């Protein structure tokens with residue numbers, strides 16, 4: 545019996561394709577996962593066991609950083625967030641929701657403004673202006689499809705897993721299809737006696753792109769912030785978090801505390817008012833334990 549470690553790069557009809565140092569191995573998950581109510585996901589780092597008959601089993605899920613989206617992808621390090629300029633309308637509120645959610649999930653975000661070709665120059669200037677704030681606080685921003693196609697592969701570091709996210713209709717599938725043209729199908733060459741996957745549709749898989757992977761999933765379009773602990777929410781607004789080192793009180797929530805650096809920067813116009821408003825709205829949402837009706 546042999547043991548090996550690898551990364552799940554494909555999930556198809558109950559089989560898990562695991563990339564190991566010795567190549568891709570098609571495995572089944574051991575029943576023990578069902579008992580423990582665990583489910584391996586694409587992106588998981590796992591241990592596999594190959595028995596004397598050459599049967600391969602996924603036996604252990606190694607600790608994961610996160611597990612997000614539907615279908616789920618584990619250990620996502622980066623999201624390429626597609627935000628449309630129009631159809632659906634550009635929304636800072638939505639952008640902030642996504643950014644907060646991913647910050648909470650320890651996922652880095654790159655922003656891509658889609659459908660910029662559908663708006664006039666004036667509107668484009670307006671939106672670019674707003675996005676430049678996000679660039680300044682640390683989020684890479686693209687407003688042009690060609691730049692994305694050229695630069696994203698170079699931004700994907702070794703073994704990183706990237707996935708797409710954005711509102712329904714924002715243009716995720718469109719972008720994915722373009723990026724896939726540059727990607728190599730990671731699971732293309734499987735040769736094992738267990739290969740009965742020929743005629744089944746793959747559900748989730750990772751494509752090799754850059755030095756890592758891009759998930760071939762539709763990404764996700766709606767998010768729930770209510771499980772976030774209210775006192776931790778401020779940590780997920782990255783510029784608030786940075787500023788909070790200079791707040792008088794540790795654990796400052798930037799509400800009515802004296803000598804609050806976030807409030808000071810807000811008053812000086814260095815923190816964008818809509819960011820602060822969205823912070824307050826999310827606090828409300830978490831307190832009430834439900835998403836606002838219009839976002840459902």
Ligand SMILES: Nc1nc2c(ncn2[C@@H]2O[C@H](COP(=O)(O)OP(=O)(O)OP(=O)(O)O)[C@@H](O)[C@H]2O)c(=O)[nH]1
Nearest residue numbers: 658659660661662711712713714715716717718765
């Ligand atoms: N003009 C223009 N149209 C675009 C662009 N990106 C996407 N579209 C169009 O917008 C529509 C929605 O795009 P999709 O890629 O299906 O959007 P999606 O985010 O995958 O949507 P869901 O599957 O509902 O989550 C399609 O008709 C696309 O052709 C763009 O950059 N410019």
Ligand SMILES: [Zn+2]
Nearest residue numbers: 791796798804
């Ligand atoms: Zn503060």
